[in-house]
Amino acid sequence: MRDRALKFIEALGGIDNIEEIEGCITRLRGTVVDAGKVDLKKLKGLGIVGQPILMGKGIQIVVGTYAELIGTAINEIMRGK
Known part of the structure; x- marks a missing residue:
């Protein structure tokens, strides 16, 4: 899941x-x-469902049932784990 999270981080601008x-x-x-x-385009390439919703600085991305796992992995990477 860490590799997938890294791809999402990259697509979100680092x-x-x-x-x-x-x-x-x-x-x-x-x-x-x-x-x-x-x-x-990178987000779409990660197999997300539909179009990401960007409103100001807020973003919502439908990724499927593994969303919580991806979110946790991204936060662990951000905290340096």
Whole structure:
């Protein structure tokens, strides 16, 4: 799951561009520093469902039933684990 989380981090503009992220059932929800750094094409290439929703600095991405695992893995990477 760590490798997949790293791909999501890259698509979200890198670790320094993610303010917060959490997995909630089938979605990743969070905020980014600069929405312009989010690579929507890369996100689509990760097999997400539908189109990511960007509103200001907020983002929602439907990833499926592993959203909580991805969210946890991203947060562990961000905390340096």
